[in-house]
Amino acid sequence: MTTHDISAQRAHQTLWDLSAPGRSGIRLPESDVPKQPMPDASLLREDLRLPEVSELDVVRHYTRLAQKNFSVDTNFYPLGSCTMKYNPKINDMVASQPGFSGIHPLQPEETVQGALELMYRLQRDLQAITGMPAGSLAPLAGAHGELAGVLMIKAYHEANGEPDRKVMLIPDSAHGTNPASASMGGFEVVTLPSDSNGSLDLAAVEAAANDRLAGLMITIPNTLGLFNPNIARICEIVHGAGGLVYGDGANMNALLGRARPYDLGFDVVHLNLHKTTSTPHGGGGPGAGPVCVGERLAPYLPSPVVEMVEDAERARYRFATPANSIGTMSAGHGNFGVLVRSYTYLRALGADGLRQASGDAVLNANYLRRKLEHVYRVAVDRTCMHEVVFTGRPQREKGVKALDISKRMIDYGVHPPTMYFPLIVEEALMVEPTETESKETLDAFIEVMIAIAREVEESPELLHEAPHVTPVGRLDEARAARQPDLRWQAP
Amino acid sequence: MTTPFPHSYLPHTEAQRREMMAAIGVSSADELFADIPDAFRNPDIALPPALTELELLLEIGGLAKRNAVPGEVPCFVGGGVYRHFIPSVVGAMISRGEFLTSYTPYQPEVSQGTLQATYEYQSMICEITGMEAANAGMYDGASSLAEAALMACRVTGRHSVVVHDTVNPRYRAVVDTYLLPQGVEVTTVAPGSESISDTTACVLAQYPDYFGAVYDLGPLADAAHEAGALFVVSADPVALGMFRAPGEFGADIVTGETQPIGVNMSFGGPFVGYFACRMSHIRQMPGRIAGRTVDHEGRVGYALTLQTREQHIRRERATSNICTSEALIATGTAVCLAALGPGGLRRMAELSYQKAHHAAAGIAALEGYEVVDYGPWFNEFVVKCPLSGRETNTALWRHGIIGGLDVSDVVKNGLLLSVTEMNTRHEIDALVSALGAIAGEDAR
Numbered sequence: 001m002t003t004h005d006i007s008a009q010r011a012h013q014t015l016w017d018l019s020a021p022g023r024s025g026i027r028l029p030e031s032d033v034p035k036q037p038m039p040d041a042s043l044l045r046e047d048l049r050l051p052e053v054s055e056l057d058v059v060r061h062y063t064r065l066a067q068k069n070f071s072v073d074t075n076f077y078p079l080g081s082c083t084m085k086y087n088p089k090i091n092d093m094v095a096s097q098p099g100f101s102g103i104h105p106l107q108p109e110e111t112v113q114g115a116l117e118l119m120y121r122l123q124r125d126l127q128a129i130t131g132m133p134a135g136s137l138a139p140l141a142g143a144h145g146e147l148a149g150v151l152m153i154k155a156y157h158e159a160n161g162e163p164d165r166k167v168m169l170i171p172d173s174a175h176g177t178n179p180a181s182a183s184m185g186g187f188e189v190v191t192l193p194s195d196s197n198g199s200l201d202l203a204a205v206e207a208a209a210n211d212r213l214a215g216l217m218i219t220i221p222n223t224l225g226l227f228n229p230n231i232a233r234i235c236e237i238v239h240g241a242g243g244l245v246y247g248d249g250a251n252m253n254a255l256l257g258r259a260r261p262y263d264l265g266f267d268v269v270h271l272n273l274h275k276t277t278s279t280p281h282g283g284g285g286p287g288a289g290p291v292c293v294g295e296r297l298a299p300y301l302p303s304p305v306v307e308m309v310e311d312a313e314r315a316r317y318r319f320a321t322p323a324n325s326i327g328t329m330s331a332g333h334g335n336f337g338v339l340v341r342s343y344t345y346l347r348a349l350g351a352d353g354l355r356q357a358s359g360d361a362v363l364n365a366n367y368l369r370r371k372l373e374h375v376y377r378v379a380v381d382r383t384c385m386h387e388v389v390f391t392g393r394p395q396r397e398k399g400v401k402a403l404d405i406s407k408r409m410i411d412y413g414v415h416p417p418t419m420y421f422p423l424i425v426e427e428a429l430m431v432e433p434t435e436t437e438s439k440e441t442l443d444a445f446i447e448v449m450i451a452i453a454r455e456v457e458e459s460p461e462l463l464h465e466a467p468h469v470t471p472v473g474r475l476d477e478a479r480a481a482r483q484p485d486l487r488w489q490a491p
Numbered sequence: 492m493t494t495p496f497p498h499s500y501l502p503h504t505e506a507q508r509r510e511m512m513a514a515i516g517v518s519s520a521d522e523l524f525a526d527i528p529d530a531f532r533n534p535d536i537a538l539p540p541a542l543t544e545l546e547l548l549l550e551i552g553g554l555a556k557r558n559a560v561p562g563e564v565p566c567f568v569g570g571g572v573y574r575h576f577i578p579s580v581v582g583a584m585i586s587r588g589e590f591l592t593s594y595t596p597y598q599p600e601v602s603q604g605t606l607q608a609t610y611e612y613q614s615m616i617c618e619i620t621g622m623e624a625a626n627a628g629m630y631d632g633a634s635s636l637a638e639a640a641l642m643a644c645r646v647t648g649r650h651s652v653v654v655h656d657t658v659n660p661r662y663r664a665v666v667d668t669y670l671l672p673q674g675v676e677v678t679t680v681a682p683g684s685e686s687i688s689d690t691t692a693c694v695l696a697q698y699p700d701y702f703g704a705v706y707d708l709g710p711l712a713d714a715a716h717e718a719g720a721l722f723v724v725s726a727d728p729v730a731l732g733m734f735r736a737p738g739e740f741g742a743d744i745v746t747g748e749t750q751p752i753g754v755n756m757s758f759g760g761p762f763v764g765y766f767a768c769r770m771s772h773i774r775q776m777p778g779r780i781a782g783r784t785v786d787h788e789g790r791v792g793y794a795l796t797l798q799t800r801e802q803h804i805r806r807e808r809a810t811s812n813i814c815t816s817e818a819l820i821a822t823g824t825a826v827c828l829a830a831l832g833p834g835g836l837r838r839m840a841e842l843s844y845q846k847a848h849h850a851a852a853g854i855a856a857l858e859g860y861e862v863v864d865y866g867p868w869f870n871e872f873v874v875k876c877p878l879s880g881r882e883t884n885t886a887l888w889r890h891g892i893i894g895g896l897d898v899s900d901v902v903k904n905g906l907l908l909s910v911t912e913m914n915t916r917h918e919i920d921a922l923v924s925a926l927g928a929i930a931g932e933d934a935r
Contacts (some may be wrong), residue, residue, distance in 0.1 A: 012791055015611050015829050025830035026578045028838045032916040033849035038841075039867040043705055045735045048833040049618050058580050058829050062822075065604035066589035073588025075601075086500055087592050090544045095757075096582075099555025104568045105759030107559065107893055108884060114557030115758050128537045140630040140760065141815040143802070151672055180802035180812035186672050189807040227526040259527045260534050274815065278500075282585075282819025283605035284595035284627070284779065286761030302668075327668035331571055331633035331661040331748075332759025344551055349498065350541030355533070356496035359520040360503055366523055367511045383523055407600070416598050421803075438502035439511060470600040472792035477599075480784035480796040484773065486624050488614040 011064060011471065015051035016488050018061060023052040049490070068471050069283070070415045076441055080387045080418035080430025081175070081223060083253045083275035085361075088348065091279060091341035100340050105332045109318050115336065116317035120306040122343040123290070129354070130249075130269050131260030132292035136322075137334040138302040142250055143177040144329055145270025145289030146217070149246045150185030151326040152268060152293065152300040153215045156244065159300075159324060165214040165242065171200045173224060173422040178217045178248060187214055194424055198224040198380040205234055209241035219248040220261065223422040223430070224380055225365060225387035227254070235265025244268070244296070252276045253434070254362055254385035257355030261292075268293045277342040288338040299324040304333050360435035361386040364442060368431055371446045375453040379425040387432035391425050400456045400463050402427040407474065408455065410467035412448040498541075559893065561756070565918035566893040567850075569871045569909020570701075571632060571659050572759065573751045575729060575839055576913060578830045581753045585823045595779070595815065599794040605818060606793035609781040612825035619731045619828075619836075620745040621738020622767035626778035628821040629813065632748030633662040635764025636695060636725045637669035638777045638811055639744040642768070643693030643721040644675055645775045645810070651676040651690045653720075657700035662725060666695065687714060693721040693744075698737055699730050702863070702898075702907065703847075703871035712741035728752050728765070730869045732833075732840035744768045752836075753827025754820055763817035763824065774800060777811030842912035843870040846919060850910045853923035859930040863902055871909040873902050877930050880906040886932070890925040892918075 038044075053061070070077065077084035095101060103112055119137055127135050139145035150168065157165040168187035170178045172194055179189045190208060195201045200218065216238045221227040228234070235245045247261045247269035253276045255261075261269040273279055274287035281287070293301060304319035319333065349357060362385050369378055369388040376390040392402040406416030406429070418430040433442060455462050467473065495505055503511075508520070517523060524532060542550060561574050585591065589604060596602030596609075609627045616625035629635040640652045652670060654663055656679050663679065670677050680686040687694060694715040699705045708724065715722040723744045724737040729751040731737075737745045750762040768776055774797065782796035802809040831839065847870040855862040859877040876883045880897030883906050887894035895908035910919065 014607070016614075022834075024832050024834055025580070026832075026835050028576065028835060028842060028912065031842055031845045033846050033919070036845050036848035036852070038844075039705065043707070043734055043867055045731070045733065045739075048732065048837065050615055050828060050831070050833045050836065052832040052834070053829055055578075055580060055830065058826060059584070061829070062580075062584040062590075062608070062826055063587070065608050066584070066587040068601075068603035068607075069589040069593045069605055070598075070601035071589045072592035077594070079594055082594050084592075084594060088500060090547055092586065092591075094547060094551050094555075097552055097555035098560045098563070099552075099558040101755040101757050102560045102562060102574075103558050103758045104561055104566060104574070104756050104893075105572055106568050106570050106896060107561070107566070108888065111559035111888070111893060112758065114554035117557070118551065118554050125538055131534065140634070140817075141813075143812045143814045144630060144634075147812060151668070154672055175814075176802035176804070176806045176809065177812050177814050179807035180805075180809040183807040183809075184669075184673065184812050186674065227524075229526045229528060232528065232531070257536050258524050258533060259531045260536075263531045263534060272815075280591045280819070281594050281815070282817075283590055283593045283602070283608075283822070284818030285816040286820055287815040326672075328661065328664045329634070329668060330631045330665060330760065331659065332631065332762070335760040336758035337755070337761050340551070344547055346538065347542050347547055347551065348500070348544070351536040351538040352494070352496040353498050353501075353541050354536070354538070356498065356501060359523075360501055360508075362523045363503075363508065363511055363515075363520050366515045366517075370515050383526065385523075385526075406598070410598070410601055415594075415601060436500055436502065439507045467600050471603050472600060472790050473786040473788060475599050475786050475792045475794045476784045477794050477796065480782040480794050481799075484624075484770075484780075484796060485783040486610070486613055486773070486780055486796075487617045488611065 014488055015053060015061060018053045018057045019051040021052060023054055025053055025055045025058045075413055075415050076437060076445055077415040078417050078431045078433050079415060080432040081250055083432060083434060085278055085434035086436035087278050087280040088345060091344045094344045095337050095340040113317055116306055118343055119339060120308055120317050122339055123306055125346050126271060126290055127292055129256065130292040131262030133295055134298035134301060135290055135292035136301040136305045137290045137339055138304065138329045139289035139291060140330055140335050141285060141287040142270060142272040142289045143181055145291050146177055146181035147184055148291050148302045148329060149268045149270060150182050150187060152297045153244050154185050155300045155324060155326050156297060157214055165212060167212045168214050169208050169216040171218060173222050173424050174219060182217060198226050199228045200234060202230055205237050209237050213241045213243040215244040215246055217246040217248060219251055221251050221254050221385040224389050225384040226380060226382060227385055231264050250275060251386060254358055256358040257351055258358050262294060268297050273338055273342040277345045279338045279341040286335050286338050288335040300326055302326055302329050357435045364433040364435060364437060367442060368433055372449055375450055387430060389425055390429045392427035392429055395456045396427045398456055400460050402429050404463035405452055408452050408463045408466040411469050414445060414448055564891055564893055565921055567895050567908045567910060567922060568893060570896045570907060571748060572756050573909060573911050574756055574913045575751050575911050577753050578827060580830050581823050581826045584826045585819055590819060590822055596795060599792065603793060606781045608822045608825055610783060610793050612821045613781060615825060615828045616765045616767050619728055620767045621736030622745050623770040624773050625765060625767040626776055626780050628817050629764035629766050629778055630817060631760060631762045631764045632725060633665035635746040635766050636662050637666045639723045639746045640666055640670055640693055640695060642775050642777060643723060646721060646772055647692045649690050649692035650674060652693055653686050653691055654679045654695045655682045656680060657682055657702060658695055658697040658725065659701045682711060687718040687720055689718055691718055691720040693723050695723045698724050698726045699869040702865055702873050703868040704865035705734050705867050705869055708737065708740035729840050732836035749824040753824045761817055761820050763820040775810060778813050778816060839912055846912060846914055847910035850919045854926060857927045857930060860926060870911060871907060873898060874906045874908060875902060876904045876906050879904050883929060886929040887925055892922055892925055
C-alpha cells in the first residue's frame with residue numbers, strides 16, 4: 001500500500017492557493033448604532049483581492065511556515081554580532097499585560113504613569129550600565145540609534161560654530177550601518193585601516209585628527225570580538241582634535257558590568273536591546289536602540305526623554321524634550337513593548353547577574369576558540385571577548401568556501417555563523433555562542449565543526465551541495481535579483 | 492574578582508566553568524578581560540537587586556496596573572494609532588518561537604517561514620494600496636514617510652519637498668528630523684496651493700488626512716507629476732478597506748502605519764511602517780525585500796533580494812541605513828489580513844465609519860458643539876468645543892472618559908476624536924452625554 005502525506009503536498013502553498021471566494025477567517029459583529037449614510041460611491045473601492053481563507057487555514061499555514069525556520073527556541077544559533085541568546089518567556093508575559101500592550105501613546109500622561117515610570121527606570125538603568133549621565137529610549141533599532149547619534153554630533157558642531165566638521169572616521173571592520181548612518185547625517189565617511197592585531201590603527205587616527213574631524217564611530221569590542229586596549233587613548237586623540245566619539249554598542253554583551261563606555265571616553269553609545277538585553281529578534285525586528293550620552297551631547301538627545309518630578313505626595317513622570325533636541329525619531333516614544341521586555345530582563349539579572357552573563361559569554365567564545373583553533377584558523381590569535389572570528393582560508397585552499405561550511409552546519413541542526421564579515425577577514429566565520437548555551441551544546445558544536453573539517457578532506461561534495469535536509473536547497477539569488485518576483489499575482 | 496551568580500538563564504555549573512577555564516588556560520574568568528585597562532575594569536553598576544520570575548510579575552505588573560487601559564475605560568484618541576479588533580490567531584501565530592526568536596533571514600534555507608510570510612505581507616500591502624511592489628517594512632509610519640521623501644529625492648535628483656499641512660504633525664516632525672540634516676528643503680503648505688516647482692522632489696499627502704477627510708487625490712497627483720515631482724501618500728490601511736486605493740489616484744509611493752491591522756497599541760510601538768512603490772523605482776527603495784525564486788532543483792523558495800541597495804553591501808552609498816526593522820510585527824499584520832480577508836477588512840472599516848458618524852451626529856446635536864465640515868470623512872473628526880481641547884479632555888477624564896487630541900493650534904477649541912468598531916454604542920453615548928454635561932457645567 002502506498003501512502004502520500006497530504007500535509008507535505010500543501011507545504012509549498014501560499015495563502016492564495018488556499019483561498020476560496022466567500023470564505024473568511026473571522027466574523028465581526030453587526031453594527032449597534034443607527035445606520036449612517038455612506039459616502040459617495042466614487043470615493044469607494046470595488047476591488048480588494050486579499051486571500052479568503054478559514055481560521056484553521058490561517059493557523060495551519062502559519063504553523064507550517066514557522067516550522068521551516070531555525071530559531072533560538074529550536075536550534076543553536078551562534079550568529080556573530082547578533083547575540084542570539086535565550087529570550088526569556090517572562091519578558092513576553094510582562095509586556096503582554098493589558099496595562100502595557102493596550103495603552104494608546106497619546107493618552108494624557110496622568111493616565112499612563114506606570115508606563116512612564118518604567119521608561120524612566122529603564123533609562124536610568126541603561127545610564128548606569130554605560131556610565132552615561134543622560135539617555136533617550138526613542139530610537140527604534142540599532143541603526144536608528146546610530147542615526148540619532150550622528151545627528152547629535154552634527155548639531156553639536158553646528159551649535160559650536162563649526163559646521164565644517166564634516167569628516168566621520170569609521171574603521172574598515174565596522175558594520176555597514178555605521179557608514180550608512182554617517183551618510184544620512186550628511187557626513188563624509190573616511191575609512192580607517194585596522195592594524196595586524198585587528199585593532200584600529202592609532203597612527204591612522206592621529207593622521208586624521210584635524211579641524212575637519214567631526215568624530216569617530218567605533219564598535220566596542222570590535223567586530224573581530226577584540227577589545228582595543230588603546231581605546232581610551234584613541235578617544236583622547238579624537239577629543240584633542242575637537243571631535244566626538246560614537247560607540248556602536250552592538251557588542252555590549254561582552255562589557256556588561258565589565259567596562260562603561262563613558263569611563264573609556266565615549267560621548268555617545270547606542271544599545272541594541274534586542275541583542276544585549278534578550279528581547280526577541282522576531283525574524284528581523286522589532287528592536288530598540290536607545291542612546292546614552294555624556295554631558296556634551298545631553299542637550300541634543302532625541303525627543304522624548306522621561307523626567308521625574310518630585311511632588312509633595314508622590315513622584316510624577318512626564319515626557320520632555322531636551323533643550324537643543326535633534327527632534328523626534330518616530331511618531332511614538334520608542335518601541336515600548338521592547339523596552340518593557342528589556343527592563344524585565346535587567347531586573348531579572350541585576351548587576352551581579354549581568355556581570356556573570358558577560359563573563360559566561362566571553363568564557364564560551366574563548367572555549368570555542370581554544371577547541372577549534374587547531375582545525376579552523378583564528379583570524380587574530382588573541383583572547384577574544386564574546387565572539388570569535390575564524391577564517392576558513394585553509395579550507396578554501398582545498399576548494400571549500402566559508403559558505404559551504406556554513407551551509408553544511410545546517411545539516412547538523414546548527415544555524416550558520418555570520419559569514420564573510422568582518423570584511424577584513426578572508427572567508428570569515430564569526431561565531432557568537434552567547435552565555436545562555438550550555439557546555440554540552442558547545443561540546444556538541446565542537447564535534448560538528450571537527451566532523452565538517454574532516455568532510456572537507458574526505459568528501460567535499462557533501463559541503464558543496466549542502467544543505468541536504470531543508471525544505472529548499474541553495475536558492476538562485478541571481479535570478480531573484482535579475483527577474484524580481486516580489487508579490488503574488490493572479491496567474 | 493567576581494563571585495558566581497547562579498541563574499536560570501545561565502546553564503553552567505561552577506565545575507563546568509572551571510573545566511572550561513582549564514581548557515582555555517586561565518584560572519579565572521576575569522583574566523579573559525585583561526585587555527580592559529585596570530582603571531576601567533569591573534566598575535560598580537548601580538542597579539536594583541535581581542528579582543525572581545514570581546517577583547518580576549508582581550513588581551513590573553504593578554506598573555502596568557497603574558495605567559488606564561482603553562476598552563476598560565472609553566477612549567476616543569486616534570491621531571494615527573487606532574484600537575481595532577485583533578483576532579486571537581494573530582498573537583497565537585507570532586508568539587511561536589520559530590517566528591519570535593529567529594534572526595533576519597540571511598540564511599534562506601533555514602528561514603523559509605519568515606521569508607514566505609514576508610513575501611505574502613508584501614503582496615497584501617500591494618493589494619491594499621494598489622501599488623506594484625512593497626518592502627518588508629520600516630520602523631513606523633512616520634519614518635516610512637520620511638524615507639519615502641528621501642527616496643523621491645534620489646529618484647528625481649531634487650532636494651526640496653512639499654508637505655501638506657493635513658499630514659499628521661508627528662509625521663511631519665520626523666520628516667524634518669530625517670531630511671533637514673541632509674540639506675533637503677521642507678515646505679509645509681495647504682493641499683492644492685501653488686507651491687510645486689521644477690525643483691520639487693515630491694509632495695507628501697495623507698489619506699484620510701489628519702482631520703479625517705477623504706477626497707479624490709487625483710488632481711493633486713496630476714499637479715505633482717506635471718512638475719516632474721513624485722506624489723507620496725501616507726494612508727491608514729483600515730480606511731483602504733473601503734476607500735479607493737492611493738495607487739488608483741496615481742501615487743508613486745504609498746506609506747503608512749500597519750498598526751491598525753493586527754498590532755497592539757502598546758504605548759506607541761513596536762509598530763511597522765509599510766512602504767510600497769512603482770516597480771520602475773524599486774532599486775531606489777529602502778529596506779529589505781523578499782523575492783520568490785527557485786533552488787538548484789527547481790523548487791520554489793524565497794530569499795532576500797535586491798540587497799545591493801542595502802547598507803551591508805553598499806555601506807555609505809546605501810539607500811538607507813535601516814537594518815533590523817519590524818519583521819515580527821509585519822507578520823502579525825499579515826496574519827490579521829489573512830484572517831480578515833477582503834470582507835473582514837471592509838466590514839472593520841465600515842463599522843468604524845458607521846460608529847464614528849453616529850458619534851459625530853450625537854455631538855453635533857449638542858448645544859455649544861460644532862463638528863467641523865471637511866467633506867466626506869472616515870472615522871476621525873474635529874469638534875469645536877465650548878472649552879479648549881485640553882480643558883475638555885480634563886473634564887471628560889473626570890467622567891472616566893479619555894477624550895481626544897487637542898488640535899486647538901489649527902481649530903479654536905478643537906478636539907480630534909476617533910471612533911472604531913471597538914467603541915460600543917454605550918461608550919459613544921457616554922461620551923455624548925459627558926460632553927453635554929461639560930458644556931452645561933461651563934454655562935453655569
